[in-house]
């Protein structure tokens with residue numbers, strides 16, 4: 102039997118407790134996990150899917166309960182001010198979110214959470230990375246994603262989805278996949294029996310369910326608006342996003358407590374400015390807060406996405422190192438980050454707005470050994486046109502290409518701004534594979 106209808110807050114508390122007792126008593130669990138950058142889209146995709154699916158699981162589901170996991174330790178939540186801003190709309194707190202801290206420690210996870218007792222559904226990625234991937238990849242039996250298909254999830258996923266398609270936000274695809282079930286649930290809210298006495302001052306169950314629906318709809322809506330710039334980015338917005346926004350907005354508008362107040366653009370602006378409010382964070386945290394890594398052969402690639410320009414990184418590093426502006430403190434900071442992460446090849450992708458109001462991207466690539474240098478140079482040559490790479494100069498007019506001590510580093514403007522890490526990562530990985538196969542001589 103499906104679990105009764107809860108508020109999101111109630112559901113997360115229930116799921117967290119159920120996960121703990123399933124681990125303690127070696128019971129089956131179904132985990133819905135976003136990618137390791139744990140951005141807003143990954144978090145809301147897993148929460149939305151797990152929440153709706155748990156209220157109406159398919160009849161042959163592995164378990165009735167679907168547990169949403171945000172793919173970072175809970176300490177990472179403080180690096181994501183947009184999460185905190187959004188949580189207030191959904192009446193949840195950081196402690197409600199289920200994170201890697203709620204899974205057994207990696208050193209013992211295999212014995213405490215036996216692979217055969219688990220089923221994994223991937224949202225916002227389609228290949229389970231890192232140690233979790235090494236242990237549980239064969240237990241992945243469902244995916245909803247908008248990244249390039251790595252062909253790691255089996256073609257036949259049984260009663261779970263295998264949806265990998267282009268969209269601005271993965272949350273749009275989750276919304277689309279679940280909307281039929283959600284409509285049924287909203288219609289049957291009065292018979293759930295879970296909606297009594299919730300203290301909202303609402304007189305009937307229908308109103309309570311509408312309020313819960315509106316809370317979760319705001320959670321989903323935030324990601325889609327962030328990922329498509331309030332549906333205004335032509336490069337990113339797809340039909341999936343437009344339809345999902347209409348659907349979620351309708352849920353918010355039909356809730357009497359919220360309909361009068363709700364203003365989509367204002368809502369977007371609030372979450373977006375929270376996301377960009379990273380001035381208080383340490384540079385190290387800024388680099389790791391939206392970070393992804395991959396292994397190609399014996400080489401490790403890492404890419405940080407940063408919502409501020411390189412100039413911001415330079416200033417931040419100088420402040421922290423207490424040096425004069427424009428001394429290369431940021432290079433030391435970046436290099437230390439790479440060392441900590443044990444990277445052979447590193448990229449920083451920045452996004453910012455020009456003084457004229459244009460969306461812009463910079464790309465820094467840094468290779469730390471000969472193989473990585475071959476790959477980086479191959480990438481620079483092959484991807485030059487597709488990404489619109491153009492030499493970047495700092496405010497003194499100096500280009501930023503450096504080759505010394507067995508390193509190579511270069512910074513570009515990426516003029517084809519439609520290409521996010523979703524495209525840049527595969528291009529770098531391809532160059533690494535080809536350089537590794539000896540197809541390129543330095």
Ligand SMILES: [Mn+2]
Nearest residue numbers: 142143225271
């Ligand atoms: Mn995404």
